[in-house]
Amino acid sequence: MVHGWPGSFYEFYGMIPLLTEMSDSTDLVFEVVCPSIPGYGFSEAPHKTGFDSVCAARIFHKLMRRLGYQQFYAHGGDWGWLVTSNMAQLEPRIIKGLHVNFAPPSTLGLPLALSLMFGWWFPRLFGFTDMDIQRLYPCMEKLVKESVAESGYMHIQATKPDTVGRALNDSPVGLAAYILEKFSTWTCHDFRDLEDGGLTRKFTLDDLLTNVMIYWTSGCIVSSMRFYKENFGKGLDQPHSKMPVHVPTGFACFPNEVMHSPKLWVKQKYHNLVAFSPMACGGHFAAMEEPQLMAEDLQKFIKTIEKKTKQP
Structure with missing residues (x-):
């Protein structure tokens, strides 16, 4: 299981016992x-430039071997x-x-x-659900305006990661503010209007600070942000972006995810989509926020694959 930014391996801490211990005979x-x-x-930072998601994928394959x-x-x-897709x-x-x-x-x-263009008027034609319509339209507000409002960090990290990174490595409070803001806005859009950011509505302070401390004690914020520059610096038309994924794929669609992906869009990349699960609740850090839901969906997906492989 592979994390993202500004998360860490600790995102999966609550899921691990749900996957390594049997709760019933069918698990x-x-x-x-x-x-x-x-x-x-x-994990040691790369020593050479050009370390992108494909490089990480190769390293993880070597690790598993x-x-x-x-x-x-x-x-x-x-x-x-992206790393696991690669x-x-x-x-x-x-x-x-x-x-x-x-x-x-x-x-x-x-x-x-x-x-x-036409999903608003003909949702059934594209397989759009009520949640799809709610998350995508009106496009100017839900896609363009929201993307501009929430992507400032990405532009900084894709162009000048060392500049802001050095400052964050010098201030534990600054680092915490920079990271925890994402655990607020990416968990629920409405949390942006709350004085405390709604942080403890979905997470405990211990869990949030544990994740922050992983960045602080290792001093990895600069190298973690540089991953954006290495990926986006090569452009958005990399060969892997045009290649489909053919392995059996399951997608857990959480309603408060930062970028919503209808089933039609997911199938454009994942040609062997065997499971698409609209989830009851959860946002971007779903494994940490809703470990039970994520573990259950993972179990369900893998059982489906195992059943198919055992069929004559």
């Missing part, structure tokens, strides 16, 4: 590996979505199944463009 029991992307947490796994399932959100693209025979909870469009293809 699958897993060995769970939660690595840190190089440059995050206690050294741990003795010939085949395995992968899960990811945020950057973890893993599936690089070695599809090794990834038995891919489960993600974040899947923004890689390219603006014709189906996506047409669905945006």
